[in-house]
Amino acid sequence: MTHRQRRFGAGRSVLTLLAALGTLAGAALVGAAPAGAAPGWTQLAAGVDYEQFDVSAAAGVAHAHVIRVDLGDPRVRVELLYPGAVAARATVSRLATAQGALAGVNGDFFNVSETQHPGVEATGASVGPAIAQGRALKAAVPNGQRFGPALPPGTSTKDVFGVGTDRLARLDALALDGSVKTPEGQLPLRGLNQYALPVGSVGAFTSDWGGASRVRATCGTDRDRAAPCSTDTHEVTVRNGQVVATADTPGSGPIADGTTVLVGREAGAQQLRKLSVGSAVTVRHQLVAASAGTPYRFAIGGYPVLEGGRPLPGLDDTTSAVRTAVGIADGGRRLYLLALDGAPDYRGGLTIAEVADTMRTLGSVDAFNMDGGGSTTMAARKPGAGAVTALNHPSGGAERAVANGIGVFSTT
Known part of the structure; x- marks a missing residue:
């Protein structure tokens, strides 16, 4: 992991647990309001659990959906979700269904439009590096060519969240x-x-x-x-x-x-x-890799917001939006995938500083921010269903086609 100067950021967000689902049938599906049961985690499969809760934030109440992944369970793994080509897009639900994933969230920022270059086709390709099943798919574009909000100080388009062949997750740069x-x-x-x-x-x-x-x-x-x-x-x-x-x-x-x-x-x-x-x-x-660690089986771009339990210096604490993030705990053996709800009542979202605090409150030591806004999607397969459907309300009213994502796979 690259080491940067660290400090504690804005005050810790207050997490108010709402009715986390007793069964997946009560999940916040697209077009349905969140339904509740007794607070706690719902098991999607051995080593994979789901919860939803409110976050009291500067822009109002945000609603978070979280999947907890135990990489110490040999029946569980995470892989890159992508449409089979770098320059292509598909929804998280479609990607997860096609690749046989149990669940997933959207991933890196991507080349979404080309209004500045008339006649030039937007490729849909992601900003940062990507590795799928140990194979390098692409490298990072120059910092000035990225799509998305400004990068925090000391970060770059080369930053990745990845899982090595040792099954441990970490932040790095490629x-x-x-x-x-x-x-x-x-x-x-x-x-x-x-x-x-x-x-x-x-x-x-x-x-x-x-x-x-x-x-x-x-x-x-x-x-x-x-x-x-x-x-x-x-x-x-x-x-x-x-x-x-x-x-x-x-x-x-x-x-x-x-x-x-x-x-x-x-x-x-x-x-x-x-x-x-x-x-x-x-x-x-x-x-x-910037670190001399185990080779990566999977890696995806974005940017770090929490390292060593501390928010990175200079995180934006004024602009609130719907966000997607992934956190690392337990020495890289546990992940927290977070996607905010885009329903009108919750669309104020979180600032990047609040994302870091929320991931830390969940138990993450390191955390990584992904694409947000209309791209933010968390999806999972309901028991007995053959397809994967969205658990959150995408802020655009329907899932957006994205370049890639993080897929959770289970053999149970």
């Missing part, structure tokens, strides 16, 4: 380490399946990207997401260690397994123009 070896020499690789590449760089796109246009990767700058798209671009397709095609404009469409498309902008484009069909090219890439 940086891309890669290169492109050509007859002209070796080039640094600065992107992997990203919707935005650093200025002057070369990035790689693989079959994990999907079929979305790669033009967005050459728009904006490292500090200004809305800056115009680059007019100096080049693309090279590599298969079996050789260049098989070139183009001046980034293309679109599915990328075959075993094929890598290199996209360059500015200085990166100039380097790629030196390659021609038949040139020998070797592309290497990996995500490297």
Whole structure:
């Protein structure tokens, strides 16, 4: 875990336990009001429990839905929920149902719109790094290219929440380490399946990207997401260690397994123009953790709000919204997944500082904030049901399609 200067933040939120469900039939389903039973946790499966409660906050009463996950139970695991491609979106319920998850919440912020770049397609790709079942899917976009609220001081788009092959959860940061070896020499690789590449760089796109246009990767700058798209671009397709095609404009469409498309902008484009069909090219890439810990089986982007039991310095304590977060307790063996309710009575939500305090009150030592607002969704499978349905009221009135999420899986 990266270590940052820490201090205690705003005062602890007051948690007022409401009727946590006695059965899942009383859950706060979309289109239904929360129904109550005796306070306490409801077991969804061995090692997986659900509860809902009120939080007294600056903007009024917020209603929280929480799933507690015991990673010490060998029958339970968490994995990345995603639509099978980085540049694609689907609702949490649909993702969890398709992948056989018991429950899930939405995940990272994502490239949701492109109003600043007319004619450019929004990719739906997430901001930060992502690892699914031990395979690196993508790396982080530059800080200035992210969607979502301002990052807290000392954090970056490289920050992740992850679970290692040792089944322990932790906060970390994942940086891309890669290169492109050509007859002209070796080039640094600065992107992997990203919707935005650093200025002057070369990035790689693989079959994990999907079929979305790669033009967005050459728009904006490292500090200004809305800056115009680059007019100096080049693309090279590599298969079996050789260049098989070139183009001046980034293309679109599915990328075959075993094929890598290199996209360059500015200085990166100039380097790629030196390659021609038949040139020998070797592309290497990996995500490297800031901590020297166990390799990750699963990782997802967002940003930390609580480390070592203390809120990070400079957390926003003025802007309230519907939020999603994940907390870590018991040395990484226990998780708390939190999603606020977006029903009109609760839509005031929490500030980021209040999220940190709420996660600490639940018992989290470390906590990580995810995408919120209309994206915030918690979903689970009711006993006997084949599909997963939302437990909270999404603030837009229906589930929003998202880039990824955290899925809870059980063999019981």
